[in-house]
Amino acid sequence: MRVGLLTAFIAVAWLGQQVQVALAQTRPSVSPSEPAKVSAPKESPPRKEAGVAVSPYTAGLVTGPPQSTEFAIAQDIATTLASGQETGPRGEVALRVLPMVGNGGIRNIRDVLTLAGADMAIAPFVLVDRLRETRTIADIQNKLVYITPLFVEEFHLLAPSEIRSLADLEGKRVNLGEEVSAAAVLGREVLNRLEVKISELNLGLDAALDGMRKGEIFASLLVSGKPVNLLARYAQADGIHLLPIPYSKALQQDYLPSTFRREDYPNIVGSGESVDTIAIKCALFAYNWPTRSERFQLLEFFVETLFSRFPEFLGDAHHPKWREVNLHEVLPGWRRFGPAERWLQRQSGGEAALRKAFGRFLEQKRTSNPPDREELFQDFMRWRERKQGW
Structure with a gap:
């Protein structure tokens, strides 16, 4: 019996050694200085939390x-829509908007698709658009609609005084x-299209500004609509200025x-000076909730x-x-939230009908001067809004 157990133990050990040898022959070796390459899994369509x-x-x-x-x-x-509403017995309102802090980028879209x-x-x-084209987030076209385009966001490229152009950033540490x-x-x-090679950092704005003061960082980018209150407080005495970004042909498509x-x-740009930059349009997007669901009805009320x-x-x-x-502006290639589209159509159709009726009224009054006509119509619309309590 002892001889049988010993023989079995030796056989198992021998088999284990052969498996290790086989694995060593089929698995590629990785040097300590070379990180292992892991292929990114294909992302499945995002799902809302249950x-x-x-x-x-x-x-x-x-x-x-x-x-x-x-x-x-x-x-x-949030603050404007919270005012002017009737409150319930415990102070509750029919509509509340809760701002949720994001990073203004891909995470915002991922959150609205999943949370x-x-x-x-x-x-x-x-x-x-980039996320849709590259399918970084699958099925985004069907899961996302827009309510309205909003405003333009400018590229604020901040740099210390010794940096005067994009060419000065070549090979230097830049926070994006x-x-x-x-x-x-x-x-x-943008920097790739302009062929500016940098050493990229990914820090918050406060840490980046501190790094520039210490001479460790040579520029920091912020994409946000002007004026950004935090930047407005910085003076030229800090040695930080806005670096121009040329509107070259490589950027004009997007x-x-x-x-x-x-x-x-006023504390950064000198009197009579201006700094050229580029900008992008942002919009208010919404999750495409099923029609007649509670969340769809809430967004309709919003x-x-x-x-x-x-x-x-x-x-x-x-x-x-x-x-x-401009609430009537259209985002090419995207579907507007149904209640938003219907609201805009009602307003456009109603104003068109009012203009037609008002025109017939003015024809009877023999008022033919076009500027007077438009001014009278606008006065009429303002009077109508006051009468209806708008």
């Missing part, structure tokens, strides 16, 4: 970091913002030209409230970027 949102009356809006214009716009929406409480996201149109943020993804694309002036950043109260956002109390918003 849990329900925090409240059937609360719409989640994913936005950029706290210092960004996207966050300021989301706060404007139960995330109904909407503010994101650059170009970035969302947190990984998968809009600044990181699109900043990398980007827009823009300019920083003294009124945008659209009705936001669009009908849109003139309130154009006042001085709100961010100046609201004045760039």
Whole structure:
């Protein structure tokens, strides 16, 4: 019996040794200095979390970091729509918008596609287009709709005084913002198109600014709508200025030209000076909830409230970027949220009918001067809105 056990043990040991030899022959060797290459798995279509949102009356809006214009716009929406509503017995309101801090980039879109409480996201149109073209996030075309285009976001490329042009950044350490943020993804694309080779860092803005003061970082990119309040507080005495980004032919297909002036950043841009840069359009996207679902109905109520109260956002109390918003603007290649499309069609059709009736009225009054005609119509529309309590 002992001899049998010993023989079995020797056989098992021999087999184990042969398996190790076979594996060593088939597995490629990896040197300590060479990282193993792992192929990225093909991503399956995103799925919303099974849990329900925090409240059937609360719409989640994913936005950029706290210092960004996207966050300021989301706060404007949340505070403005919270006012003027009838409250319930415990102070609850029929509609609440909850800003959710994101990074303004791919994470925003991924959150709105997966998180139960995330109904909407503010994101650059170009970035969302890239995700659709590359299929980085599968099935995005069917899962995402847009409510309205918003405003233009400028590329703020901050640099110390010794850096005067993009050519000075060749081979140097440049911060493009947190990984998968809009600044990181699109900043990398822009620098590649302009053939500027850098050593990329992915830090937050505060850490990057501190690194520039210490001479460890030579530029930092922020993509956000001007003016960014945090930047407006920086003085030229800090030795930090806005670096020009030329609107070259390589960028004209996907980007827009823009300019920083003294009124945008009086503590950074000198009197009578201007700094050329590029910009992108951002939009308010929403998850394509099933029709008749609770979340679909909540977003429908949100659209009705936001669009009908849109003139309130154009006042001085709100961010100046609201004045760039055109609710009727269309995003090519994307489907608008159904209730938003219907609201705009109703408004356009109603105004057209009013203009036609008003024209017949003026014909009877023999008012033929076109400027007087338009001025009278606008007065009439304002009077009509006051009468209806709009």
